[in-house]
Structures are given as C-alpha cells and as structure tokens.
Amino acid sequence: MQERVSINQQPVLIKRWPSEIPLFVVILVVSIILWIAIIFGTVGIGLIYALFFGLIFFFAHLALIMHLRGSAIQLGPNQFPEIYHRVVELSAKAGLKKTPDAYLFQADGGLNAFATKFFRSRIVTLYTDLLEACGDDTTARDMIIGHEIGHLRSGHLNWQLLTAPGRIMPFLGSAYSRACEFTCDRWGAALCGDPAGAHRGLIILAAGGVYKKNVNVEAYIAQQRTLDTGWLTIGKWLALYPPLSARVDVLSRPGARPYSSWKGPLRALGIMAAFVLIPILIATSIPFVFQPMLREMGVLSNDFGTILSPGLAPQDSFRQPGSDTDGSADPEANSGADGSPATAPSFASVAEMPSPQPAPTVADERLNELAQQCQAGEMQACDDLYNETDFGTPAEQYGNTCGGRLPENTEECVSLVAQ
Incomplete structure (x- = not known):
C-alpha cells in the first residue's frame, strides 16, 4: 500500500540529460506514425499481432509483480525501518506525492536495483547483495535508491504502450534509454546529497563491496x-545502459x-x-x-537487362520463336503454309542484307579487325566480335546486330546467310 508523502522541504530539481527530451519527442512521433501504419496499413491485422505480443509482455510483467509481492520482502515501518524511512525521505525530497512500494529482493549475487509500475502502483526493488556491498556507506546506498526514484520522478515508466514501437527500434530506443540512465544518475547524486557518495555508489556496481575501496578511479x-x-x-x-566507466566519468565532472x-x-x-x-x-x-x-x-540472346531482344515484353523474356506466351508450342509458327517445318529467315547473300553501319573503333587490335571484317560482310567475324567483347559495349552490340544491319537480331549472323 503506497503512502502519501508529506513534503516539509523544497523538492530537489535537476536538469535532465540534454538528449532525453529530444529523443523522447522523436520516439513519440515515430511511434504514432507506426501505430497508424499498423492499424490502417494492415487493415487491422497488424493490431491483432500487436495485441498478441502485448498480452505476452503483460502476463510476463504480471508474473514479475506477483513474484515480488509474494516472495520479496516489502519494506515498511516494521520491516527494515531504516531503509524504508530513507525511501520515504528521498521520495519526498524528489517531489513524489506518494511513496513507492519498496521491496528487498535476493537475486543470487546480482548487484542491481530497478523501478517498475503495475497500473497505478509504483515499485522500487533493491537487491540484497547490492545493499550488502554498500555496507555502512549509507550515502552510496542513497545514491542507488535515489537513482530508481529518479525513474519514477522523471516519468520514464509512463506512456510505454504508446511509445513501444519507437522504444524497440534499434539505436533510437537504446539512445533514449541511455539518456534516461544519465538523468537518473543526476537524481541519485542530488538526492544522496554527496557527490563523492554518488561516485562510490556507481563504483560499487562495478567492483562490488570487497574491492570498492581499492579501485583506481582515474x-x-x-x-x-x-x-x-x-x-x-x-x-x-x-546498449540500453551507458558503460559504467562513462557514468562514473560524468559524475566526476559535473556538467561534462x-x-x-x-x-x-x-x-x-x-x-x-x-x-x-x-x-x-x-x-x-x-x-x-x-x-x-x-x-x-x-x-542470353541480346541485352541481359531484359534477356530478350529490344521491343519484347518482360513476360516474353525466355520465349523462343515458335512458342506461345505460356511456353507451349504454336503449330502455326512452327510450320510453313504447306505444313512443312518453317526455317529461320535468311538471305541469299550478304549483299541482300541491309547496309552496315560504320564500325566502332576498338582499342584491342584483334577486336578492331573483327569489327572491320564484320562491316565488310564476314558474318563469322560479327559472331566472334559479339562473343569476345564485354557486355554492353558498342563493339558487342555491333557484332550482335551483324554490323548494324539487323538491330532486332536474336540469331547467329552466319545462320542468316544461305550457305
């Protein structure tokens, strides 16, 4: 049961980390756009998936809250009163209207603490090993408690459903999370009232209770x-959390x-x-x-960009002469007027073919010679030029079109001239 805090002093105020608010605005805008896309862009189907995964996360969180309330030790006036009163005092100092529920939780050696909420209930959980590591250093302990109260005071647990799409985005959501951690380190330092103690609180998270005094901070x-x-x-x-070495650095140099x-x-x-x-x-x-x-x-017959001769539709890419659009044989296309098999169109001689175009100049001596021979009417030279030049070059196109005589050609040039 959360108790109202009687505020007998001016609440502490701190400046948020510079990037926190801008990142939250970006996350909010991105999330709204994504929610609109999920709802309207998928005709509601995406919303069903979102609801499904939302229920999974809700029941997982429900299991955590049940475990805390049923198995962890709730702090109160009759249960670890010293720690409980520090939670009450620091909550009042931060300006919270109600003291959050506080729990002591054994986590198999974990040095951690976290803040969470369940509907309107606000919860701060302190790991027993972390408090043991703090020992008699109550200022370091207050830094830890103050950091978690800072999450509640800053509203970091609010609007999580609305901003969920933006929060889970790589880089964006993690950048916002890190900014929140820096903000809450400022809360912890302000609430504990001793910069050196706040400094020690983070060192304990890194080194533990035994080695905390021997750490070379620099x-x-x-x-x-x-x-x-x-x-x-x-x-x-x-990363969702900044490196501890960076957090210690920032607390060591206020404003840096x-x-x-x-x-x-x-x-x-x-x-x-x-x-x-x-x-x-x-x-x-x-x-x-x-x-x-x-x-x-x-x-590959001509331009590999379409795998067909210019002018053919893309769906006809692999259609050979004599095939219907579905790839089946076309009897009329494969037979002459008298029913005999049709042959490819040919010319009695090169002289009957259209006039050639000027041969392109090729740096390679052999290819240049083939181009000249192709222009002169040697069809084998045209085929050799086509096969030996790089794709897409003027020389390759020149050979493919039999010296510019047949722009729509898809056959070997030698097969077009009667032998």
Missing part, C-alpha cells in the same frame, strides 16, 4: 577509451559529457555502410559474372 574512467573502435561503438549505440572522439563513430558508420553497400554491389555484379555462362546455355 584508470577506470580512462578505460572507456578502449571502446573507441568501430564494432564496440556499434555495441554502445545498441562522456569521453567521445570521431574515430569510433566514423568506423562504426563505415561498417554499417558496408553491410548495406556490399550486398548491393554483389547483386549488381551477378549479371556480369554469369554472362558468359548464360550465353553458352543459350539463355
């Missing part, structure tokens, strides 16, 4: 520089920002760009890699 802060690589920068961007440089982000952007560009390059290079093989198989 070396630990400098450790965050090892994350300044491409892959580890991507990892930081995807975590260490950053251009090297890691630039490498990270390069890696992500490669994941986009490399598949595109592979996909666009496939036609050129398989062009010779397709020609040998007889699939």
Whole structure:
C-alpha cells in the first residue's frame, strides 16, 4: 500500500540529460506514425499481432509483480525501518506525492536495483547483495535508491504502450534509454546529497563491496577509451545502459559529457555502410559474372537487362520463336503454309542484307579487325566480335546486330546467310 508523502522541504530539481527530451519527442512521433501504419496499413491485422505480443509482455510483467509481492520482502515501518524511512525521505525530497512500494529482493549475487509500475502502483526493488556491498556507506546506498526514484520522478515508466514501437527500434530506443540512465544518475547524486557518495555508489556496481575501496578511479574512467573502435561503438549505440566507466566519468565532472572522439563513430558508420553497400554491389555484379555462362546455355540472346531482344515484353523474356506466351508450342509458327517445318529467315547473300553501319573503333587490335571484317560482310567475324567483347559495349552490340544491319537480331549472323 503506497503512502502519501508529506513534503516539509523544497523538492530537489535537476536538469535532465540534454538528449532525453529530444529523443523522447522523436520516439513519440515515430511511434504514432507506426501505430497508424499498423492499424490502417494492415487493415487491422497488424493490431491483432500487436495485441498478441502485448498480452505476452503483460502476463510476463504480471508474473514479475506477483513474484515480488509474494516472495520479496516489502519494506515498511516494521520491516527494515531504516531503509524504508530513507525511501520515504528521498521520495519526498524528489517531489513524489506518494511513496513507492519498496521491496528487498535476493537475486543470487546480482548487484542491481530497478523501478517498475503495475497500473497505478509504483515499485522500487533493491537487491540484497547490492545493499550488502554498500555496507555502512549509507550515502552510496542513497545514491542507488535515489537513482530508481529518479525513474519514477522523471516519468520514464509512463506512456510505454504508446511509445513501444519507437522504444524497440534499434539505436533510437537504446539512445533514449541511455539518456534516461544519465538523468537518473543526476537524481541519485542530488538526492544522496554527496557527490563523492554518488561516485562510490556507481563504483560499487562495478567492483562490488570487497574491492570498492581499492579501485583506481582515474584508470577506470580512462578505460572507456578502449571502446573507441568501430564494432564496440556499434555495441554502445545498441546498449540500453551507458558503460559504467562513462557514468562514473560524468559524475566526476559535473556538467561534462562522456569521453567521445570521431574515430569510433566514423568506423562504426563505415561498417554499417558496408553491410548495406556490399550486398548491393554483389547483386549488381551477378549479371556480369554469369554472362558468359548464360550465353553458352543459350539463355542470353541480346541485352541481359531484359534477356530478350529490344521491343519484347518482360513476360516474353525466355520465349523462343515458335512458342506461345505460356511456353507451349504454336503449330502455326512452327510450320510453313504447306505444313512443312518453317526455317529461320535468311538471305541469299550478304549483299541482300541491309547496309552496315560504320564500325566502332576498338582499342584491342584483334577486336578492331573483327569489327572491320564484320562491316565488310564476314558474318563469322560479327559472331566472334559479339562473343569476345564485354557486355554492353558498342563493339558487342555491333557484332550482335551483324554490323548494324539487323538491330532486332536474336540469331547467329552466319545462320542468316544461305550457305
């Protein structure tokens, strides 16, 4: 049962982390757009899936709340009163109207604490091992409690259903989560009233109770520089929590920002760009890699962009002369007027063919010679020029059209002239 807090002092005010509000606005706008797309873009089907997954998360959260209320120890005037009164006092100091329910929870050595809500109930859970690690350092303990109260005071648990689509988006949702953590570290430091104690609270999260006094803080802060690589920068961007070394750094220098440089982000952007560009390059290079093989198989006849002669519709890409649109044989196309098999159109001689076009100039001596011979009327030279030149070049097109004589040609040039 949550109790009302009597506020006998001026509540503490802190400045949120600079990027928190802008990121929340972006998440809100993106979420509204996505909800509209889910509801109207899928004719309501997407909403059914969203409801299904929402119920899964709801019942999972319900199980957590049931476990806390049934198995964890609820703090109160008669249950660990010292810790309970600190929760009450810090809640009042933060400006909360009601004291959140507070629980002591044994988590098999975990050094953590969290804030959550269930309908209108607000809950702060403290792990027993974390309180043991704090020991007699009540200021460090207050830092931990104040951090979780900061989540409630800042409204980080509100509007979760509305903003769910934006929160689960990689990079965007995680960036907002990290900004919230920095904000709540400011709350913890302000509520505990001792910057050094707040500092120790984060060190305990990193080193535990036994080693907390022996930590070289400066070396630990400098450790965050090892994350300044491409892959580890991507990892930081995807993480829901900032590195503890960065959080300690920020508390050590009020108003400062975590260490950053251009090297890691630039490498990270390069890696992500490669994941986009490399598949595109592979996909666009496939036609050129398989062009010779397709020609040998007889699939590629002219322009590989459509795998057909210019003027044919895309659905006719692999239709051969004498085939209907469904690929079945067309008797009329495969027989002459007297019923005898039809033959490909041919010319009695090269002289009967249309006039050639000027031969293109080719740097390669042999290919240039083939182009000249093709223009002169040697059909075998035209076929050789087509087969030996690169796809899409003027020389390849010149050979394919039998020296520019037949722009719509799909046959070997030698087969068009009577032998």
